[in-house]
Amino acid sequence: MTQQQEKLSAFMDGEIEGNDIIDAIKHDEALQAKWQRYHVYRGAMRKEASVAPQLDITASVAAALENEPAIVAPKKSRWRSIPVIGNVVPFAKQSGQFAVAASVAVAVILGVQQFNQPVPTEPFETFDTIMPQGGLAPVSLEQTRALPRNDMNEMLETKRKINALIADHEQQVKLKQVKGDADEEENDTPRP
Amino acid sequence: MRCSLVIALLLSSVFMSLGAVAQEQQAISADNQAQNNHLQDATSSPSMVQPQSTYQWLTRLSDIVSKENYQLSFVQTKTGQETVPYLWRHGIDENGTELEQLNVQNGPGRELIRINNVVSVFEPDVQPYSLRLEHINGPIPTALLYHPDTLTAAYEFVAVGRARVAGRPAQQIRIVSRDNTRFSYQLWLDEATGMLLKLNMVDLQGGILEQVQVTAFAITPAPSEYFSLINPNSLPKPMAINSVQTREHSWDVGYLPIGMKEVKEDTRRLALTGQVVEHKMFSDGLVDVSVYVQPSEDAVGADLALRHELSTFLTLTVGKAQITVVGEIPLQTAKAMAASLRPSTNQVN
Numbered sequence: 001m002t003q004q005q006e007k008l009s010a011f012m013d014g015e016i017e018g019n020d021i022i023d024a025i026k027h028d029e030a031l032q033a034k035w036q037r038y039h040v041y042r043g044a045m046r047k048e049a050s051v052a053p054q055l056d057i058t059a060s061v062a063a064a065l066e067n068e069p070a071i072v073a074p075k076k077s078r079w080r081s082i083p084v085i086g087n088v089v090p091f092a093k094q095s096g097q098f099a100v101a102a103s104v105a106v107a108v109i110l111g112v113q114q115f116n117q118p119v120p121t122e123p124f125e126t127f128d129t130i131m132p133q134g135g136l137a138p139v140s141l142e143q144t145r146a147l148p149r150n151d152m153n154e155m156l157e158t159k160r161k162i163n164a165l166i167a168d169h170e171q172q173v174k175l176k177q178v179k180g181d182a183d184e185e186e187n188d189t190p191r192p
Numbered sequence: 193m194r195c196s197l198v199i200a201l202l203l204s205s206v207f208m209s210l211g212a213v214a215q216e217q218q219a220i221s222a223d224n225q226a227q228n229n230h231l232q233d234a235t236s237s238p239s240m241v242q243p244q245s246t247y248q249w250l251t252r253l254s255d256i257v258s259k260e261n262y263q264l265s266f267v268q269t270k271t272g273q274e275t276v277p278y279l280w281r282h283g284i285d286e287n288g289t290e291l292e293q294l295n296v297q298n299g300p301g302r303e304l305i306r307i308n309n310v311v312s313v314f315e316p317d318v319q320p321y322s323l324r325l326e327h328i329n330g331p332i333p334t335a336l337l338y339h340p341d342t343l344t345a346a347y348e349f350v351a352v353g354r355a356r357v358a359g360r361p362a363q364q365i366r367i368v369s370r371d372n373t374r375f376s377y378q379l380w381l382d383e384a385t386g387m388l389l390k391l392n393m394v395d396l397q398g399g400i401l402e403q404v405q406v407t408a409f410a411i412t413p414a415p416s417e418y419f420s421l422i423n424p425n426s427l428p429k430p431m432a433i434n435s436v437q438t439r440e441h442s443w444d445v446g447y448l449p450i451g452m453k454e455v456k457e458d459t460r461r462l463a464l465t466g467q468v469v470e471h472k473m474f475s476d477g478l479v480d481v482s483v484y485v486q487p488s489e490d491a492v493g494a495d496l497a498l499r500h501e502l503s504t505f506l507t508l509t510v511g512k513a514q515i516t517v518v519g520e521i522p523l524q525t526a527k528a529m530a531a532s533l534r535p536s537t538n539q540v541n
Binding site for chain 2: 154158160161162163164165166167168169171172173174175176177178
């Protein structure tokens, strides 16, 4: 077989002449297929698209589908239970929460992208961490740089403390109206 | 001018009590009717007697927001920030369960679902959780929506006149703090239904700080389909929040704007830095102000006055203590509050 292949390859390249290889191709379907494929490859490599008129994968796909166990069919009944199409209530009762959870999951992924956009989460102007002298400053400037760096740490620390207080305030505002479990009863009285 | 305001005020306080009784009767009779009649009530309301006082307008607002089935789209804009669109739904199902949803429509979103008095929060990067809350805390202050009566101590409600908002005839009401120490509000209510159409928060110079603008709303006979998709059993269980009694602080805030009351007092560690702070929170219903006291060695350092979104942030060092005031109040008010701290040992307690 490999010998045949080599012969076929050589024949295609015009290295050998021979009726025997032509006969072999005529009688061997596998070789015929190879013959075709080799031509397709060669055409593709030479960018002659027209060489592949008979590269037909539909038949093999169809065949593969034929052999596939029938997964698609039973799903049809599920499609029917989607609220838009079929009856609403049972589906909703079972998977309403799931739908919510799923939408939240999607939101999380979006969140990663969104948070990189210029939403001002920092309360104050960001401290410029790049000093004016930038990366080109010679090493001898190291000492003068040390000062602003200390300053920066202090400033970041200050900022952190400010943020901590603001964040705490905002959290307290959010939780202000939350009822504990203990005083639930008395709060159940109708509001004025 | 001043005189007429005072008279208006007196009148409105008289109407207040009358209005409350009338509204209560209305509420009772409405409850006796079938659910479906609610819509008819709302749509036929133009023929109803127009509310006479600002307080009646506000009662009508709280009636509609807590009793009707509606869906409302609005946007919120804060100065210097992007506009945030919201979707707000409310409904009462056939069992009388109150359902409410607030959804942030842009970006990763944030979804709050309320079933009676449990609010479940779904937000990015945080495990869903539930809290025991009577209302969803959205961009519109809940006290304004549901308990306008609690605001009258701190604020004056002044009818301004008619206007057109969101394509509808509206009634404009100004909400001004009685001692002019807080930001004020302008409120527009739909004439036909009483629904909130627009709410501006303005600073003392009249500049707009925050705007809530309704873009579309619909009152429907039945709750939105959306609510039938929620399975109440699969929402997270409400978190138990125990209010731990901490020892009383040795200080008091001497100056409080009119109508502002202490709502909370505790000693806590800050989540971000772990510093221990003594914290008191004050509220007049529309704004909340926190006062923190911590040892000055832990503290921010130099005295600072900053603006974060709408909040004023002010620190003041007095001896060994640093006082911080945070809240949506003008700087002058924050200063006055911070400067008025005094030891409480000789005081009322």
